[in-house]
Amino acid sequence: MDAWLNEWAQLLFRWVHVLAAIAWIGHAFFFHSMERALRPPEVEGVDPDVHGELWMVHGGGFFRMQKTRVLPPVFTGHLHWFKYEALFTWISGFLLLVLLYYVNHAIYMVPRVDGVSSGMAVGIGLATLVGGWAFYDFLWAGPVAKASKTAAAVLTVLMIACTGVALTFLLSGRAAFLHTGALLGTLMTANVWMRIIPGSKKMVAALEKGEEPDLRLGAVGHQRSVHNGYMHFPIVVLMISNHYAFLTDGPMSSVVLLLMLGLGAAVRQLFYDGWDAHIAVKGYVGAAAVALLALTFPSRPATVASTGDAPTFEEVRQIVDRRCVACHAKEPTHAAFTAPPKNLVLQADATILANRELIHTQAVVTKVMPLGNLTKMTDEERAILDAWHAAGSPGP
Ligand code: HEC
Known part of the structure; x- marks a missing residue:
């Protein structure tokens, strides 16, 4: 699938997914709060089967909700069902799963x-x-x-x-x-x-x-x-x-x-x-x-052993070239990307330096990058990035 179209489709389905889920769970919370706030009917002449009622004010209008103790004998009016929020949440979520994870x-x-x-x-x-x-x-x-x-x-x-x-x-x-x-x-x-x-x-x-x-x-x-x-x-x-x-x-x-x-x-x-x-x-x-x-403490990835000598910028750039640039390039060579993820391009010295903190967090502290370690970064390379960071990230 065309990666650019995929991104747009993801945006669309994510939007629907979040909105539908808010509506779905929102209704559940709404019914729960109504149920908790029910009072015995205060007005004379209310249907004796009504065991609780609630006056609500919202959006400039007043609403009166009644909960009956028994099933209504027949439905004369329109019965409102709450079901499409769940369906749309699931369908949009499943499509998102396919577009992002399965593709x-x-x-x-x-x-x-x-x-x-x-x-x-x-x-x-x-x-x-x-x-x-x-x-x-x-x-x-x-x-x-x-x-x-x-x-x-x-x-x-x-x-x-x-x-x-x-x-x-x-x-x-x-x-x-x-x-x-x-x-x-x-x-x-x-x-x-x-x-x-x-x-x-x-x-x-x-x-x-x-x-x-x-x-x-x-x-x-x-x-x-x-x-x-x-x-x-x-x-x-x-x-x-x-x-x-x-x-x-x-x-x-x-x-x-x-x-x-x-x-x-x-x-x-x-x-x-x-x-x-x-x-x-x-x-x-x-x-x-x-x-x-x-x-949060033990789940922190083990810190990589520092190598002692501060590495030169040249070494750092070689590591970034080897392990990151397949994806983080203006024109990524990795088949899954047509544009650099998060718009982060790590080809120029200046951008490597400008992103030194982010690079350290992602590749050394959390080890989340390279994504899935698809480019097989080694612990020694992470240690070199760490030592470079510890030395104040010197430039070329
Ligand atoms: C296989 C592709 C791939 C490789 C290789 C890769 N990245 Fe990434 N990178 C991504 C993707 C995809 C994201 C977006 C992550 C997300 O959506 O969670 C990302 C996000 C990031 C971010 C976060 C940017 C932000 O603004 O949050 C940083 C920093 C980063 N990568 C640094 C690196 C570094 C440093 C390397 C090399 C050590 C590297 N990446 C290698 C795919 C890759």
Whole structure:
């Protein structure tokens, strides 16, 4: 695919993706805050089935929301469904995954295991999404949840955690974090479209025919919606972690991933329960946050041993030419790039000097560059860049 068109398509899908996701999670938060703010009806003569109501003011208008205790006998008016936000979030996210990761699989999927090609890594990524949903839905729609909801919940958590950790060993760090997030997104979207909406549709159809609706369908919808609530928080941090390669590709990336999943789910509990949250929940959130903060130290990549003598600028330039310029050139020779990534060109002495701090951070401190170490930079070369930086980055 033409790399320039790919970039534009990515921009478009990312825009749709972020907007749709804001609308989707925003609705979830909105319903939650309405639910929490419900008051018993104050006005005389209100339908006795209304067990809570809420007056809201927004955008210069007043809104009155009522929650009924019973199912409405028939729908006379228009029933508003919330479902397209989820669908558009998933579709735009999947297209983005294809354009960024699958089209450029040789750069972004880079498997960490010998014998696994980057093409196979794409297969692993897709299998994660399909297999993850099949397993999760089997747990909750099949005999496991019927026998014990606790068992189904424990197996769901184990499935997500083990998949995430396995991916950090199989794929590049950013692909692993992104696919763990995409797994959550797939479960959430499939919950809406395969379980929650069809169940509600059946209930509405029964009501319209004047039959007794199957209330178990509503209970299943509620259960899946609660599951989605636990995934809202971790999914967002997993998606943005892609911009922090020191997290996704650092030495303790699988622990960071587990903490993000755990902390995200716990924050949901705190957010939903507010200050009334059980002390154990507060303790858990605090402990997970402290653990994540504490991890910032050991997850720092080991500093490279300095070589002693300050290297000359000539040596530095040779390293940059060998390891960076394939991509960071006006006309990159690396097949995946038609323009220098981040518009960073490292061909002239002046630009190497001007970017000395960035080069040090990316190639020595976090070791995120060269991307996926595709140009096979050695630790000795990183040590030379470090010594050059320590000596005040002398010019030619
Ligand atoms: C295989 C291609 C490739 C190679 C080789 C490569 N880079 Fe990069 N570089 C990228 C990409 C892609 C990005 C954008 C990263 C992102 O989107 O997360 C980037 C981003 C950067 C940035 C961040 C710029 C910013 O403004 O945030 C710096 C600094 C950098 N590279 C330095 C280097 C150095 C130094 C080397 C050599 C040691 C190097 N790169 C080798 C592809 C490469």
